Amino acid sequence: KQEVTQIPAALSVPEGENLVLNCSFTDSAIYNLQWFRQDPGKGLTSLLLIQSSQREQTSGRLNASLDKSSGRSTLYIAASQPGDSATYLCAVKGGANNLFFGTGTRLTVIP
Amino acid sequence: GAVVSQHPSWVICKSGTSVKIECRSLDFQATTMFWYRQFPKQSLMLMATSNEGSKATYEQGVEKDKFLINHASLTLSTLTVTSAHPEDSSFYICSARGGSADTQYFGPGTRLTVL
Numbered sequence: 001k002q003e004v005t006q007i008p009a010a011l012s013v014p015e016g017e018n019l020v021l022n023c024s025f026t027d028s029a030i031y032n033l034q035w036f037r038q039d040p041g042k043g044l045t046s047l048l049l050i051q052s053s054q055r056e057q058t059s060g061r062l063n064a065s066l067d068k069s070s071g072r073s074t075l076y077i078a079a080s081q082p083g084d085s086a087t088y089l090c091a092v093k094g095g096a097n098n099l100f101f102g103t104g105t106r107l108t109v110i111p
Numbered sequence: 112g113a114v115v116s117q118h119p120s121w122v123i124c125k126s127g128t129s130v131k132i133e134c135r136s137l138d139f140q141a142t143t144m145f146w147y148r149q150f151p152k153q154s155l156m157l158m159a160t161s162n163e164g165s166k167a168t169y170e171q172g173v174e175k176d177k178f179l180i181n182h183a184s185l186t187l188s189t190l191t192v193t194s195a196h197p198e199d200s201s202f203y204i205c206s207a208r209g210g211s212a213d214t215q216y217f218g219p220g221t222r223l224t225v226l
Contacts, residue, residue: 041220042219044204
């Protein structure tokens with residue numbers, strides 16, 4: 001069964017810093033990988049989706065990379081802002097078309 | 112982007128009662144809907160997958176008689192938690208996917224508290 005792990009579980013950074021969130025998965029046979037943002041008590045907002053054939057996707061200050069063979073993905077956030085504070089989840093789409101979610105990284109950007 | 116709504120956003124009920132949560136796709140036809148459960152500080156766990164007009168497929172360990180799922184139309188799926196107990200208290204999130212599209216769109220979630 002696919003297992004998705006995110007490190008670190010929590011991260012606090014001062015405003016303006018660049019940061020990297022990590023995601024690893026055990027089964028490299030994936031269709032795509034997606035990064036989500038979840039604010040406390042809220043649903044999920046999709047940030048970036050990387051197809052299995054792609055190596056990275058960019059949206060504004062966010063850049064996500066995918067190394068399928070090693071089972072890793074990173075989410076890079078440039079020039080962090082307090083509004084970036086949230087929990088970031090990665091999820092991989094497997095053979096049964098289901099999404100397997102990681103446990104998330106809780107990010108706090110300190111003004 | 113596509114919008115998925117859930118109702119209610121939160122509900123408090125007494126132990127033993129049943130609670131129904133609705134999930135609607137507002138601007139697209141959702142051939143497949145998913146129900147997830149999220150306990151505090153944990154990630155989302157898939158409970159079941161439903162295709163319009165057919166029975167839901169439940170994940171291992173999820174009781175189908177306790178969590179009744181109905182996907183009667185292309186825009187509506189319901190999850191009914193029957194005879195709710197305090198351990199059923201959780202955040203329930205639905206998502207929807209249209210046709211063969213890759214993207215799942217997530218609802219805002221429903222906070223269930225069972226007293």
